[in-house]
Amino acid sequence: MRDILVTLVVFGALPWVLRSPVNGALLWVWISVMNPHTQGWGFATAFPFALVVALVTMASMLITREPRRLPSTHVSRVMLALTAWMCATLPFSMFPELSLEMWWKVMKIMLMSFVCMMLVKSERDIRRLVWVLAISLGYYGVKGGVFTLRSGGGNRVWGPAGTFIGDNNAIALALIMVIPLMVFLRQHSTRRWVRHALAASMLLCALAALGAYSRGALLAIAAMVLVLWLKSRSKMAAAVMLATAAPLLIAFMPPEWGSRMESIRSYQADGSAQGRLNAWGMAWNLARDRFFGGGFAIYEEPVFAIYAPNPADLHAAHSIYFQMLGEHGFVGLALYLLLGLLAWRDAAWIIRHAAPVAELRWAAGLAAMIQTSLTGFAVGGAFLSLAYFDLPYYLVGILVTTRVLVERALAVPAAHAAGAPAKALA
Structure with a gap:
């Protein structure tokens, strides 16, 4: 059915x-x-x-x-450069057939990200796109939150099998990233039942993220909460709400959950954590030896035998940063970090210029929430192999389009004041 x-x-x-x-x-x-x-x-x-x-x-x-037309901005140009670099590293892959399969998947994501930038050109389209993202991931958040409630937090929440978010850690990060988007939609919704539904969805998403038993997601939540508090208009009220809600959510989880989160402090004795450190060491050594990196498929025995501190301990990258470093070298990592930095600066520019204009405050609110989502991704992604997860690229594309709209809106009054003809703004 x-x-x-x-x-x-x-x-x-x-x-x-x-x-x-x-x-x-x-x-x-x-x-x-x-x-x-x-x-x-x-x-x-x-x-x-x-x-x-x-x-x-x-x-x-x-x-x-x-x-x-693709908007020509610093962000879009760096994103194009990153895509081109991933194509340039493909011929130098250590395992060409395996890399080609992943390259094709990544290129489809990048292509459609650019298509979205070309087609999403209005405030209405941006809001519709945010709704699509919120509903797409909110479905799993509501479902996972109800599951966590029914099981008393005793069973882990997993995402859809065979996807980027199939792993418990990945679905947890995706769910906390979508919460700020729901905050934006709730703030700009005029219907009471929609606001109540979004509030319930946010709570269930947070509960589902906790129910995934992800330590990286917990760190990401902490970083996002800090950013949300800093961007809140009423910091005292926000602090009281967070101080009330957080202990209740954590208290609901069983002792097993607390024990797993507590293991963050004792990472030296944790096999999973040591495996990640070994994979990071492998990526570092590989990038120092190979200018173009090893390609999309480097997590194989021969690679670890050459570059890993412990050749017998095979692990995936478990970090968006070391994933880019190992697969595409220092140039790939630099472009990836530059993309994130420029996207953050674009969001800050939108907030600074749109907030004083009543008609553009929606753009300032959206940029602030995307900054919050990207903060969660930057922190949680440090422990997950999600460098090609499509959600962050869509968020970056939304920032590109939003900045273009804000620039045009601000240019209209300036042009009229200077006596410029309207057709010059087309």
Whole structure:
């Protein structure tokens, strides 16, 4: 039944996509982030829904006459450079066939991220995209939160199998990243039932993240809470709310959860933590030896035998930073860090210039919440192999489009004051 439902939704939406390609971008984001086909048990689990949507979206872009240009900003140019560098490192991969498979997957994500930047061009489209992201991940947050309540926190929450967020640590990070987006939607919703539904969803997402038993997610939550508090207009009220809610959520979890979180302090005796340190050492040594890195597939016995401090202890990167370093060298890591830094600066620019203008305060609020989400990703991602997770790239794309809109809106009054003709702003 679920397979049929997903198929009907996707194919039923294709005429909607042909009428306007931005609808295809939104449909693609829903499929790539939520992976609804994984919730079935039959033919839909292996059907290429994303490919169908991408092809129809491209066709729609060709037959519609609206201008389609990628915004030319520092962020978009660095993102293009990062994509080009990942293509340049491919021929130098240590395991070409395995790397090619992952490269194809990553390139689809990057391509559609650029397509979203080209198609999402208005405040309305941005809000719709934020809603799609919130619903896509909120589904798992509500589901996981209810599961945690029913089990008393005794069983771990997992994401959809075979996806970027299938692992318990990954789904936890994704859920805490979506909470700030829900905060934005709640702040700008005029319907009481929507605000109540979003508030309940945020609470369940937080509970599901705790129920995933992820130590990295706990650190990310702490970092996000600090940023949220700093950006809050009423810091005293926010502090009281956090001081009340946090102990209640933690007290709900069983002793096993507390024991696992407590192991953060004793990482020297934790096998998992030592394995990560070994993988990080391998990535560092590999990058020093190979300018282009080792490619998308380096977590194999021969690589660890050459570069790891402990050749017998094989682990995935478990860090977005060391993942980029090992797979694409120091240049790849530098471009990745630069992308995050410029995105943060764009968000700060939007907040600074949009907040004083009543019509643009939505942009300032959104940028502040995206900063909060990216903070969680930067901290939690330090312990997870999620360098190619698509959500952060969509958030970066939203910042690019939002800054363009704010710049144009601020330029209109300035141009009128200077007596410039309206057509100069087109």
